[in-house]
Amino acid sequence: MRALLRLLFRFRVEGLEHLPAGPAVLVANHPSALDPLFLAAAVPDRLLFLAAAEFFALPAVGWAMRIYGCIPVRRGEVDAAAVRGALLALEGGRKVAVFPQGRVTPHPNGRPGLRGAALLASRAGVPVVPIALAGTGRVFPLGAWLPRPGRVAVRIGPPLSPPGAERASQNAATEAAMAWIHAHSWR
DSSP: OHHHHHHHHOOEEEOGGGSOSSOEEEEEOOOSTTHHHHHHHHSSSOEEEEEEGGGGGSHHHHHHHHHHTOEEEOTTSOOHHHHHHHHHHHHTTOEEEEOTTSSOOSSTTSSOOOTHHHHHHHHHTOOEEEEEEESHHHHSOTTOSSOOSOOOEEEEOOOBOOOOSSHHHHHHHHHHHHHHHHHHSOO
């Protein structure tokens, strides 16, 4: 997959040395519907994605999400089943990927990051790893039917320590991750 992405989008990955060997919550900006594909291709471990539950109802997309093992999340509420599933995966040594803005957002500052990823990291005692996706919004912008030629980079940042159980600590971890992502998604 990586070779095909390199050919089509001059795909590159920076910062693989920052990925912890064990479980972690990976947080990334979400400028394009193709972001899960690029993120999965960038990380050597098989990721477990939290994904909006409504997409599981789409025939081809839902089928692919179920085959890959995504965890459905009901947006706009605290989804206890999704939290349990993600925590079980983290306890099992997996890396869980979350788009904290909650939906495709072409500009990283377009929506604030929600603290759900930091809550998972806090409860599991695992680091939060910020990841900046650069160029995905240009090669497959919101509303596009086909990808366009362009360059895509996935930049993996240094892991942040597991946040504390307090809401303020989780908010601070979310803000720090989103600040790193914003600083590295435009260069």
